Amino acid sequence: SQTIHQWPATLVQPVGSPLSLECTVEGTSNPNLYWYRQAAGRGLQLLFYSVGIGQISSEVPQNLSASRPQDRQFILSSKKLLLSDSGFYLCAWTYGMEETQYFGPGTRLLVL
């Protein structure tokens, strides 16, 4: 069966520090992968998506970047975090004929 993992589960970081969040998918190959952010009480904001290794599309210009070094690995990074980067970061992948998006457990980031 297919599963999606994210780590860490929670993270508290100071302003200006770097960030690296990792997402991996098991049990499938060549999935479409997505990074979303959900600020407190807000909707899901698509940050990046990838249809293959090394292929990244950015949705929102900001101080975040994404990389896909392997088929089933998607990484979200920042060189210098801002207070506004706090939120719930969700990785998702698509599966099935309907291409339903399934979400990982998420990483809760608090920037202080």
Added chain:
Amino acid sequence: GQNIDQPTEMTATEGAIVQINCTYQTSGFNGLFWYQQHAGEAPTFLSYNVLDGLEEKGRFSSFLSRSKGYSYLLLKELQMKDSASYLCAVRGNTDKLIFGTGTRLQVFP
């Protein structure tokens, strides 16, 4: 522009039926999804509609009218554990989903 509209909050009583509406305006249409999200957790997939009509899955049903740009999620025999946010999302002409801001449902005993 592209837009998904849902009510912000709804309340209902345990055992009752509740209908959560979603209207959308998107560039193209290739399916509508409903997700459930409990507080502090990731969204989980509930239903998918691509053709007009009603899709039933146990206590949950989802309806779609493409000509009206309208969907609803129907929850029957409400339970306390159904208290959550319900997200409507539409796939337009691309691989991306456009999400509404979600409807927070509170179920009272």
